[in-house]
Amino acid sequence: MTVSVKSSAKRGRPGYDQEAVLVAAVDVFTRHGYEAASMGMLAEALGLSKSAIYHHVPSKVELLRLALDDALSALEAAADDAAERGSSPVDTLELLMRGTVKVLIEKQPEVRLLLRLRGNSEVENEAIARRRAVDRRTSEVIRDAQDSGALRTDVEARVLARLMFGMINSIVEWHRPGNRTADELADTVTSVLLEGVRA
Missing domain, CATH: 1.10.10.60 (Homeodomain-like)
Incomplete structure (x- = not known):
């Protein structure tokens, strides 16, 4: 951290x-x-x-703010990196997914805390808004990939994004150090998710 x-x-x-x-x-x-x-x-x-x-x-709230910012800044950086390096919408999506998996493993406790927020304070609501902004960026990448013909279009981009993040976010609950490396897990996740939605 x-x-x-x-x-x-x-x-x-x-x-x-x-x-x-x-x-x-x-x-x-x-x-x-x-x-x-x-x-x-x-x-x-x-x-x-x-x-x-x-x-x-x-204060306690400052501890929460620091922890959430640590997780969110890493997730935002992963999205920025994917947008910068992606050669096509589907390549950007794969890079975003890989980057997100790596963040979840490297910052597993902080991301677990982020995913359990209930929005009971200003700090929590601000964090939830930042997390939703990353979700929206992912939906936009998926929509671009659908428009390019690379991904199936019978499922709404926003729904695909939620399904993808549902699978990826579950990693923080079951992954244990030594099970698989971040790269190995990213390979598995991207293979399963992308093969299921390719056109």
Whole structure:
């Protein structure tokens, strides 16, 4: 997980930095739910006092914002990369799918947290809006691929996008380190999904 820290100097108890606190927060939020999780639970998980945690972050909501931004920025970057490198709509779609699979594996805890949001706060709603923007971009790529004759047109692009993301997003719930590499899993996912929708 990559998190920008304003100062290179670590604050708080030695051995902990903002990144370590954020990793623990994602785990606590995912296990207990963001609303039910408390800074006390996080302090207990880290073996710190609550005041020590506040050396790294100002609030629980800031921890949530950082975690969600980490996942969303990676997903947006994958979409940008696919759009830049794709030689055709269907090639762009394949690159987007591969990039998304890799993000889900590399940032599995953060993406799992993102996918479980309920929209109970401004931060959550902003994250959901960003996620939906990526979904819309995917629908547009699928529509372009359909218009080019590469993909079947009997299923609406928006529906195909939801079906694709349904399969891809499920990875965060069952994938375990050591099962398959990101590239191997991306090969499987793109093969299954694209063969099922080619014209």
